[in-house]
Amino acid sequence: xxxxxELMFIVRPDxxxxxLEKLVSTLxxxxxxxxxxxxxxxxxxxRRLAYVVRKFREGIYVLMTIEGEGSVVHELERRLxxxxxxxxxxxxxxxxxxxxxxxxxxxxxxxxKVSAQxxxxxxxxxxxxxxxxADAPAAV
Numbered sequence: 364x365x366x367x368x369e370l371m372f373i374v375r376p377d378x379x380x381x382x383l384e385k386l387v388s389t390l391x392x393x394x395x396x397x398x399x400x401x402x403x404x405x406x407x408x409x410r411r412l413a414y415v416v417r418k419f420r421e422g423i424y425v426l427m428t429i430e431g432e433g434s435v436v437h438e439l440e441r442r443l444x445x446x447x448x449x450x451x452x453x454x455x456x457x458x459x460x461x462x463x464x465x466x467x468x469x470x471x472x473x474x475x476k477v478s479a480q481x482x483x484x485x486x487x488x489x490x491x492x493x494x495x496x497a498d499a500p501a502a503v
Contacts, residue, residue, distance in 0.1 A: 367402070367461065368429045368436055372443055372452035373422035376409055386448065387425060390439060397438055399431025416450050428457075 407424035
């Protein structure tokens, strides 16, 4: 069963751009050889880390969106563990979150449609007046 995952990893800040490209392309070929697909690769650049990791205060962030089975993620994580340039990584399954957000979006849209319909009907219908008619006798 294909699922969607986000893999974020941080590499050493002193890593050259061509080495980073080589690492990313190696990971992409790993995914495709394991019958998965890489949807998106976002290089977020060098950023300051929240705390010191392996004596580094900065790192280069890369976010990959992957679609495939769990075995694809297992192989990627294995490779990231043994790659010396990678400081830290995390993998998150996001397909359930996308489904949940889609349901919420549809619910909000249906509420907008329902709330818009009574307002249109109320504008068309005449509003009865609450004041007594002048012809009617007053109650004593």
